[in-house]
Amino acid sequence: MENRLERPTLQSSRVRRWLWHLWREWTIESLRPIAPAFAKPEPLKWSDAKITTAWIGHATVLINFFGIKILTDPVLFPRIGIRLPGFTIGPKRLIAPALEFRELPKIDVVLLSHAHFDHFDLRTLHCFDENTSVITAPETRDLLRWTRLRDITELRWRERKSLKTAAGDLNILAFPVKHWGARKQRDMHRGYNGYLLERNGRRILFAGDTALTNSFAELRQDGSIDLAIMSIGAYNPWIRSHCTPEQAIEMANAAGAQFIMPVHHQTFRLSFEPLREPIERFQAALQDAPERIALREIGETFVLPQ
């Protein structure tokens, strides 16, 4: 999504296009049914002695990291955008989340990469209580003030935190990505992060949203990365803030990741590339090493080999 907007006038083609889009959202889109997820994860059956992950939709991933339950950028309602009494203005999901909030295990940690509406959904964040810890980007804590979340840590780039949870300790490193953090037009002071999670010598990378950048190479210093969760959609025309599927693989490789989980595609229409194009390009780019693809569809589960 672009941050620079022209001064809005009805003469501007951009504004007319936006009004048409809003009209579509209110009429045709509100009648469109949301397709069910491809599969349904069963997190209550997952072993706390393993690393198990499931793609819930968009950038929302459920991780059981040796018993610590982590949820990335939770977005679990039919629409994202600005919440008004009784309805939400903004894009409607194409595919339902693989799990509803009540079907999730008790979440120890919520990871928030940045404050954009498709990652930082207040309606979903209102579902959690004070027993869930939050790791978020700089200057985003204020957005959570009306939620019940109280243990909130903002991490700056290259800052680390050892988080104590009921299930044990989790080491978290925030790292730089190439994106931007403004939720509206003027709040450009907000930060945007990728995260590296470490526990029992195993590492998971959650990239958030990023354009191609060389900052992933420095993550190798921490040791090998087992799984990289990479956003692969919304690059057309937003290539300055979202990478292509090939670039996502390039960055995961630079970090030294073994498995790659492609996310941030198929869930919301945020860009012009065809819906299946990101995953098709991603699979084509890894056709010589398909075993590195953690999963392909919303609702699929991936268990890290031990």
Ligand SMILES: [Zn+2]
């Ligand atoms: Zn996004």
